[in-house]
Amino acid sequence: xxxxxxxxxxxxxxxxxxxxxxxxxxxxxxxxxxxxxxxxxxxxxxxxxxxxxxxxxxxxxxxxxxxxxxxxxxxxxxxxxxxxxxxxxxxxxxxxxxxxxxxxxxxxxxxxxxxxxxxxxxxxxxxxxxxxxxxxxxxxxxxxxxxxxxxxxxxxxxxxxxxxxxxxxxxxxxxxxxxxxxxxxxxxxxxxxxxxxxxxxxxxxxxxxxxxxxxxxxxxxxxxxxxxxxxxxxxxxxxxxxxxxxxxxxxxxxxxxxxxxxxxxxxxxxxxxxxxxxxxxxxxxxxxxxxxxxxxxxxxxxxxxxxxxxxxxxxxxxxxxxxxxxxxxxxxxxxxxxxxxxxxxxxxxxxxxxxxxxxxxxxxxxxxxxx
Amino acid sequence: xxxxxxxxxxxxxxxxxxxxxxxxxxxxxxxxxxxxxxxxxxxxxxxxxxxxxxxxxxxxxxxxxxxxxxxxxxxxxxxxxxxxxxxxxxxxxxxxxxxxxxxxxxxxxxxxxxxxxxxxxxxxxxxxxxxxxxxxxxxxxxxxxxxxxxxxxxxxxxxxxxxxxxxxxxxxxxxxxxxxxxxxxxxxxxxxxxxxxxxxxxxxxxxxxxxxxxxxxxxxxxxxxxxxxxxxxxxxxxxxxxxxxxxxxxxxxxxxxxxxxxxxxxxxxxxxxxxxxxxxxxxxxxxxxxxxxxxxxxxxxxxxxxxxxxxxxxxxxxxxxxxxxxxxxxxxxxxxxxxxxxxxxxxxxxxxxxxxxxxxxxxxxxxxxxxxxxxxxxxxxxxxxxxxxxxxxxxxxxxxxxxxxxxxxxxxxxxxxxxxxxxxxxxxxxxxxxxxxxxxxxxxxxxxxxxxxxxxxxxxxxxxxxxxxxxxxxxxxxxx
Numbered sequence: 001x002x003x004x005x006x007x008x009x010x011x012x013x014x015x016x017x018x019x020x021x022x023x024x025x026x027x028x029x030x031x032x033x034x035x036x037x038x039x040x041x042x043x044x045x046x047x048x049x050x051x052x053x054x055x056x057x058x059x060x061x062x063x064x065x066x067x068x069x070x071x072x073x074x075x076x077x078x079x080x081x082x083x084x085x086x087x088x089x090x091x092x093x094x095x096x097x098x099x100x101x102x103x104x105x106x107x108x109x110x111x112x113x114x115x116x117x118x119x120x121x122x123x124x125x126x127x128x129x130x131x132x133x134x135x136x137x138x139x140x141x142x143x144x145x146x147x148x149x150x151x152x153x154x155x156x157x158x159x160x161x162x163x164x165x166x167x168x169x170x171x172x173x174x175x176x177x178x179x180x181x182x183x184x185x186x187x188x189x190x191x192x193x194x195x196x197x198x199x200x201x202x203x204x205x206x207x208x209x210x211x212x213x214x215x216x217x218x219x220x221x222x223x224x225x226x227x228x229x230x231x232x233x234x235x236x237x238x239x240x241x242x243x244x245x246x247x248x249x250x251x252x253x254x255x256x257x258x259x260x261x262x263x264x265x266x267x268x269x270x271x272x273x274x275x276x277x278x279x280x281x282x283x284x285x286x287x288x289x290x291x292x293x294x295x296x297x298x299x300x301x302x303x304x305x306x307x308x309x310x311x312x313x314x315x316x317x318x319x320x321x322x323x324x325x326x327x328x329x330x331x332x333x334x335x336x337x338x339x340x341x342x343x344x345x346x347x348x349x350x351x352x353x354x355x356x357x358x359x360x361x362x363x364x365x366x367x368x369x370x371x
Numbered sequence: 372x373x374x375x376x377x378x379x380x381x382x383x384x385x386x387x388x389x390x391x392x393x394x395x396x397x398x399x400x401x402x403x404x405x406x407x408x409x410x411x412x413x414x415x416x417x418x419x420x421x422x423x424x425x426x427x428x429x430x431x432x433x434x435x436x437x438x439x440x441x442x443x444x445x446x447x448x449x450x451x452x453x454x455x456x457x458x459x460x461x462x463x464x465x466x467x468x469x470x471x472x473x474x475x476x477x478x479x480x481x482x483x484x485x486x487x488x489x490x491x492x493x494x495x496x497x498x499x500x501x502x503x504x505x506x507x508x509x510x511x512x513x514x515x516x517x518x519x520x521x522x523x524x525x526x527x528x529x530x531x532x533x534x535x536x537x538x539x540x541x542x543x544x545x546x547x548x549x550x551x552x553x554x555x556x557x558x559x560x561x562x563x564x565x566x567x568x569x570x571x572x573x574x575x576x577x578x579x580x581x582x583x584x585x586x587x588x589x590x591x592x593x594x595x596x597x598x599x600x601x602x603x604x605x606x607x608x609x610x611x612x613x614x615x616x617x618x619x620x621x622x623x624x625x626x627x628x629x630x631x632x633x634x635x636x637x638x639x640x641x642x643x644x645x646x647x648x649x650x651x652x653x654x655x656x657x658x659x660x661x662x663x664x665x666x667x668x669x670x671x672x673x674x675x676x677x678x679x680x681x682x683x684x685x686x687x688x689x690x691x692x693x694x695x696x697x698x699x700x701x702x703x704x705x706x707x708x709x710x711x712x713x714x715x716x717x718x719x720x721x722x723x724x725x726x727x728x729x730x731x732x733x734x735x736x737x738x739x740x741x742x743x744x745x746x747x748x749x750x751x752x753x754x755x756x757x758x759x760x761x762x763x764x765x766x767x768x769x770x771x772x773x774x775x776x777x778x779x780x781x782x783x784x785x786x787x788x789x790x791x792x793x794x795x796x797x798x799x800x801x802x803x804x805x806x807x808x809x810x811x812x813x814x815x816x817x818x819x820x821x822x823x824x825x826x827x828x829x830x831x832x833x834x835x836x837x838x839x840x841x842x843x844x845x846x847x848x849x850x851x
Contacts, residue, residue: 044455199453199530235452237529243537243544244528264525268541270584271548274522290811292519 041095045201045234051190054164056203057157057231059141059148061096061109063200065089066233068148068155070168071250071362072180072210073345074225081329082214082223083118083125083345084178085362086155086168088148090140090233109134113150115170117178118333118345119216125333125344128173166208166229177220180212182227186258187284191232200234206250206258206280226252228362241339243267245367247296249315249326251348253359256282259324261289261317263296267367294319302331304342308370309334311342313363317350324350326363341366411724412716413619413741418610418697421620426652434646435493435653436466439480443543443633444490447479449530463494463505475505484535490543493629496562496600501660501754501789508657509754510600512762512796513787516556516563517815520547545584546632549574552593557805557825558818560782561597561762569723571631577730580637588722596711596824599762601747602755607655608687608695608748614760615715615740616699617724620733623651627732640731659751662849664791674847677840681832685746689851695748699741706829707744707759715740749851756795763820763827766795767848771833771841778827779804781816794845 042064060066070086089112101108111134116127130150132139141148147156153170165183172178189204208227213220228250237244247263261277275296277289298312311334315326326348333344342365349358434440445453447469461474469479469487476495481487499511524544531540553570554563569591574583601614612618618625623644630643679688687695702709714720724738744760758764765782769775777800788797804819820827833841 044452235455235530242529242531243540244525264529266525266528266544266548270541270545271521271524272551274519274525276522288812291522293811 041098042092043095043097045193045198047193047198049193049201051188051192051203053188053203054146054157054159057146058143059090059096060233061092063233063235064092064095065200065236065238066092067231067236069230070155070166070182070227072182072225072227073252073360073362074210074214074223076214076221076223080119081345082225083116083329083362084180084214085114085116085127085343086153086170087114088112088150088155090134104135107133109140111139111150113153115153115172115178116335116343117172117176117214117216118330125330125335126173126175127335128171168212175217177215178212179214180210180223180227182208182210182229184208185226186280186282189280189284189286198234200232200236202230202232202234204231204260205229206260207252226360228252228258238339246364247312247315247366248364249296249317249346249361250363251324251326251346251359251361253348253352253357255352255355255357257352257357259359259361261294261296265367289319294322299325300327302328302342304334304336304340307334307336307340309340309342309368310371311365311368313342313365315363321353322351324348324352324357324359326361328363339366340369342368410735411721411728411739413611413616413699413739415699415701415741415743418616418699418741418745420610420697421622423651424621424623424648426623426646426648426650428649428652428656430646431649431651431653432465435650436463436475437468437470437478438643438646439478439488439490440630440643441478441490441492441632442480442482442488442630442639443539443546444477444488445527445543446531446536446539447487447489448532448536449527449540450477450489452530453527460500460503460505463498463507482539484538486535486539488539488543490633496564497603502663504660504663506660506754508603508654509660509751510562510602512560512599512757513782513784514562514600515559515815516554516561516595517559519551519555521551524548542633542635545582546571549584550632553591554595556595556597557815557822558597559815560757560818561825562600563595564598564600566591566595568628568631569720572723572726575631575634575726575730577726580634580640580731582635588726591720591723594823596714597761597763598711599755599757599760602659602751603654604657604659604750605748606651607657608697608750609745610697611745613740614744614747615712615742616745617715617738617740619739620737623647625733625737626651628727631732637731644731659851660754662753662791664849666849667846670843670846671850672847674840674843674845675850677836677844678847681836681844682749686749689750696746699743699745701743705744705746706831708761708763708824708826708828710824710826711760712740712742712744716742749848752851753794753849757818758795759827759830761825763818763825765798765818766790766793767845768793768795768841770830771836771845773828773831773834776820776827777801778820780818784816791849794848 043062068088072084074082091110094108111132113130116125118125132150134140136142139150147154156167158165165181168180170178184205185207191202193201206228210225210227212223214223244264245267249261251259258280263273263275265273275291275294278286279289280286295318297316299316300314301310302313303310313328313331317324326346329345329347334342346361346363348361457472457474463475473479475498476491477489478492479487479489496511498507499509524547528540531537550567550570553566556563573586573588573590612622612625627640627643627647702712727733727738728735756766758770764770764776765780779801780798783797790797804821805814805817808814808817819825
């Protein structure tokens, strides 16, 4: 377990859709409005919260916001790299502690799902975004099926004689069908509050083995790879609606180490960014990184031709026993959506603890705009 | 209290202690020849009294606990997201409205744009618990100023909504971000207030108090010297404020510096000054807490004689006929860590003393440190561990016998417990200092007396006593 929920939180789902140049102001305003109508009655996590799986895979309806996020790094049988991300946000309108609804039209929560796929062969990312209203069997978490669902997308939590596993199924704009099974390779990392409590809690599975298929219109391709899964709930900071933004990096290194770093900064450019993060050893032992001894500096930017936003897509991460360079598998992994975001696959190379390491990862950049 | 610890650790606040700090090469500047250094110095020896304004004690307590003298902070909505619950033991009586629901160290007010703000108040550094009882005026010996306060700024920013809240947050964030490099101590428990104050002065025009994002004078050095927050009840006896007696003249006016974090113009200072004398009246009315454990009265009586013989000349006498010498002793004579006093008087802080003289906070007589330390009044000294101006000695037992002073030590904090036998918080001596500790969390818990300004030497007068005499003296100190 790691007593640092605040330091660990991985990105909420960006609102990714097919690349367009349309304005996203209305959608951003919608999100703000939804947050405003969210009623009182929600509870923050208890400082004494302890992870309880599989129960905690499900929703926590007395929390105002909740997020599930899967990032995968896959290869087909030809060795071609593919990336797939799945994000699901539950935005509570009425706390689950309230009396049961008297009508099926009572809206208790809003769901926002997003999937995105990167085919490095064509260096093009595309995605799809959906909204739901918490109708059991159609949108939201269904305890009886132990699955998170948004129409035909689902993330199901299950177990067999080999242990627990997750099944993830999604279609992407009728252009792709993704069907993956993911099994954890490390102990689950509980993001527990410290003595002072935390606005949110949750857990991470920093390395899962993935098997499955992806069909991009040319027939099913068998894929294998790794995934990183986060599930957090409580008072989650929603990106894009605040005066601060974050650059979030998750790396799975070839030596079996997993690394999470968050670089938070003021959007107005004032002040200095602060870093926080953690490292998970091959045996699953987690430890905090000293944010004040880390440096994360951009070495190359890429301008989004649609929005004009200048995204720092290449980075160097320096710290005690750490010198890693991060580069994107493709530059064009930006999404002009409610929260404009660059969210995509990266690869890394460098040294950790005096050993040469390479790895794969996910980088999410928010809060960048046209200069 | 637990939820407050986060804020303690990250919000920087009220300044009621003054000191110098270490120059780093990058900030070293040529002496400012336009400043007459002599006018900002006091001699060692007796500290003369200065006239003080009268004030209303009860009104002062009310203002201390309710008034928005630190006028920027976290928008309440964001605060609530981060701190949804207030522990019952963090509440204090005498607060009104929202303040009655907030931890004692936080104050709420609504700003001119209608945004409710939660900001730290003086009690962040000037209140603490011993044996389950909250003692207003007791220096906080467990505040954590080792962390970068910009982290809290950004954390709170994640929960700010709308333009008005964003504007309020930016005001607070600009101030915190500007002082962040100058307020991070090496060890949990010591206070960086002097450097915080100097850093703010660097950004404020002394005459208009207009804020400049770019420093107008050189900021202080980055590493603050550590200060142990002195108890407020000593103010009733002291003729000048702070260890080097830098705070002279009108004490209530000088205290206004505590509200400087968010100040924006002279009008706000005038408003706070209208009740500053009341707050001072409340502070000087505070009495030291009584020792809440058993005392061996016979042994204490034996110790009183030793105290009168060995200690009273500097620290005064106690009981029905109280006296207090109000004397500053040269650093060379008392032998305690010199950095705080020498930095205050070597000219490297004169630009800040000059700033005060030009500002509404004082005049040319307001800031005049002496090259030494005042021997403080010892009322309630049992409660004020760790000892010396930098909090380098964890217990009175160790203060009275220097062989017991650990070179490296840390407080036991889970839970923290007061040890009435040694007059100090439970702690453990360590074999290695901060340099040998790789874990940053563990490192910041270590009090390393080899660091500059953190030394535990000096004031060894009672080393010459035998064990019985020291035990008697310690017992007597429980009675003060």
